Amino acid sequence: MVAKNGSTDPQEDHGDGDAGDRFWLYDLRVEVVSVPGREMVCNHPEGSYFELRGENLHLPPGQPFPIYPLAALLPLLPAKQRSTHANDWMTTDMDIACPDPHCGALFRIRRTGRRVFRHSEVTAVPLTRSSTPEPSGEGEEP
Numbered sequence: 001m002v003a004k005n006g007s008t009d010p011q012e013d014h015g016d017g018d019a020g021d022r023f024w025l026y027d028l029r030v031e032v033v034s035v036p037g038r039e040m041v042c043n044h045p046e047g048s049y050f051e052l053r054g055e056n057l058h059l060p061p062g063q064p065f066p067i068y069p070l071a072a073l074l075p076l077l078p079a080k081q082r083s084t085h086a087n088d089w090m091t092t093d094m095d096i097a098c099p100d101p102h103c104g105a106l107f108r109i110r111r112t113g114r115r116v117f118r119h120s121e122v123t124a125v126p127l128t129r130s131s132t133p134e135p136s137g138e139g140e141e142p
């Protein structure tokens with residue numbers, strides 16, 4: 001993947017996320033919230049945050065963010081950037097617990113906007129419609 005910032009220009013968003021080689025991802029903000037009655041023991045004060053726009057993390061000037069909770073959050077962020085089914089837990093669940101079992105922090109992931117990208121600008125892999133078939137049905141009930 002090539003580092004690009006995408007665009008929040010609504011003229012570039014055709015609504016279906018599939019016009020030409022365009023697609024969109026949600027911008028995310030991940031903010032520390034405390035659980036009442038639980039002590040926060042890590043170096044992530046309540047209200048500290050980072051934002052994810054495309055593949056890039058953004059921190060407020062002068063505000064650090066510890067790597068251990070970041071490592072726990074990273075696998076979830078690309079999924080939260082993408083459109084998910086209304087019934088999918090990935091759509092509804094937004095609080096992730098700190099990986100330190102003694103810490104009472106939660107990390108609240110919010111979708112803050114949408115950013116448009118072009119396939120041709122973020123990968124060298126050619127776009128071929130037949131290479132990624134969509135599933136034909138809803139799948140089996142669990």
Ligand SMILES: [Zn+2]
Binds near residue numbers: 040041042098103
């Ligand atoms: Zn913590």
